[in-house]
Amino acid sequence: MTEPLRLGIAGLGTVGIGIVRIVQKHGALLETRAGRPIVISAVSARSRSKNRGVDLSGYAWEDDPVTLAQRPDVDVFIEVMGGHDGPAKHATEAAIKAGKDVVTANKALMAIHGQALAEMAEEAGLVIRFEAAVAGGIPVVKALTEGLAGNAITRVIGVMNGSCNYILTRMEDAGLSYDAVFDEANQLGYLEADPELDVGGIDAGHKLALLSAIAFATQVDFDAVELEGIGSITIEDIHQAADMGYKIKLLGVAQMTGRGLEQRMSPCLVPDTSPLGQLQGGTNMVVLEGDSVGQIVLRGPGAGEGPTASAVMGDVMDIARGARISTFGQPARTLRKARAARAAVAAPYYLRMLLLDKPGALAKVAHALGEAGISIDRMRQYDHHDITAPVLIVTHKTTRTALDAALADFKATGVVSGTPVAIRIEAV
């Protein structure tokens, strides 16, 4: 196979331009590696007149990505527009109907419509690849789908949103509040137009749902991801966690339990000496655990023009070389619908609360925990602020259900002011 592989690129934002740059700069290198030239036939974006700093004059222009997807001179449709409905979805479907392979960087599209799109593509003998949708430049989809294909995967863990990790590490380094660092990050352009996609864990939840599907041979089910953002994390929690040898991370965890598939994206404490604990700033890290391989840790840039374009090109090169792996590692029609297991796996928890200065207050809280079957590993009470005193408790392993029962009981004690903070401590 020595004919050129012809790309149609829909979307000329950061990622689309990154892809154009790689194809223009590395034509010879790509051709030698793939055994055939990689060329761009056509591009599409909202504004044709915008100056994007690259020469697009050699490529056909399409205003409509659907028309681009249907062009006879396009072999691979590259979807880097974003958005889980509207043009991205329509154009991807049009590409499949027109017999094109698809490479996408769109985590929302794949997390929500991935099962249907993969079935549609596979029935037509086509592939959809989405390496760039998960953890930017880290080839984690490939590692999981191909490199570890001989393993039963036991757990996937990861820090998959660089903006959240930036915020949490910056809070600690500068001793700043969440709100102050959030504003700073927003001004620096580190956050999505809708910041809740980042700090609410939605973006990272999309990525986790995609990795879960591959790891556990289940239909991607973003709605089953237990989502909790980082907005409630205070600088006090970060300091207390540090005192005890932990870091707070927005951590994705997926594992198959006896009760079903557990998928969580939530703040967790991890040991500060672990690779995840040591992860600073905007970098991503994914930990893959398999029954034969043990633990593999992958670390790298989770976003940005170069890294994301690199991941797209990895997928393009696979297609150019004739490697046609199923989207989720096995035929989409063989993926099971997973039963969602919420909070199935027990863990120790970090609790922080304000106790009213009343006789026996601490005893009442300890009693509520005991009634819920939760034993205490460590407890500290700090100096009084006015009429309340901060109390910090680390429990032994407990289920979230038992913990929620205890937290409800705390209210009934009448000695807890406000809502206690509860953060899971994850073994990594």
Next chain:
Amino acid sequence: MTEPLRLGIAGLGTVGIGIVRIVQKHGALLETRAGRPIVISAVSARSRSKNRGVDLSGYAWEDDPVTLAQRPDVDVFIEVMGGHDGPAKHATEAAIKAGKDVVTANKALMAIHGQALAEMAEEAGLVIRFEAAVAGGIPVVKALTEGLAGNAITRVIGVMNGSCNYILTRMEDAGLSYDAVFDEANQLGYLEADPELDVGGIDAGHKLALLSAIAFATQVDFDAVELEGIGSITIEDIHQAADMGYKIKLLGVAQMTGRGLEQRMSPCLVPDTSPLGQLQGGTNMVVLEGDSVGQIVLRGPGAGEGPTASAVMGDVMDIARGARISTFGQPARTLRKARAARAAVAAPYYLRMLLLDKPGALAKVAHALGEAGISIDRMRQYDHHDITAPVLIVTHKTTRTALDAALADFKATGVVSGTPVAIRIEAV
């Protein structure tokens, strides 16, 4: 393609048995992922009667791996015997001549004969894959060859020998001498039958040479790797390095320079806060740097039954799925012979020496450095031992050539006792 993929396994040591275990345990999972059954047709090893703890009765037995390689019921020849000449080489060649794809875990075979074997296989339309030969269970060959295929690779760095990393971290943790920890590791069975393969950097050098070939599109050239083992590292060096914020690692570095391809496997200082600096015990880590992706770090078990078998099965699954990538990422006949550049890239160095207690001794050493064009970043002189005083110098960036000139001059000063220790400080 739904016919079974039939394996012939030559070598039933740890890795071979690990492969048998995966195929027996995960038959259904492998079949679903590959779209076809993965079966073992035949096995071969030195002793047929040895009890290996797995049931081999369903497989044909061959005393001779060459005969195994030629069996008509074998599609993929799996070479996990070891040794770069003799049976491993003969059987691999026989397999290719008989039209079989090859998967090998044999780093020495591939580092020494990889170019010839890859050319032979590719002329016949066959593939040789060697993921298990580099960094055990970490899918680094795949990441470099496929995931980062859109990048010009700028540097490959890694800790690729778990035994050496175990020795160095154990020396530091326990405050023990190299000899003491070496004996301990040897008794625990952590070292090769010929320990020089580990501590001399040869095993890790093989792995580096293989990654270099992929990264820089050059013919694998193990002889061009500058090799230096860890035998001269003292507990004093480890302590001094730690004082200054560094760890000592047996570090492989490959990069293309204006003067040619530099490949080094030698002890280096790396910042203790870097991922490489934080790597403890027998784990491996490879850092891949590309012009688009930036830096990717891969960490995982570098040896052992499960991890190595996992890597072999990753290659087998690729073949089963019809992914047929060139051994070194592009056709072997297109790989260039690289010019070897020794010590082309300048770096700061750590120097430790014993100065005789003579007036002006330190000045003479400083003068020798100055004459060689080397400036001093930091210098410490410690309390006298008898008639000598330990002196520690960190230089600014210099070439190895300039440093060697200074070290030669040190002798002429008559104030340096014994041979100074010089360890490169690598920016990671």
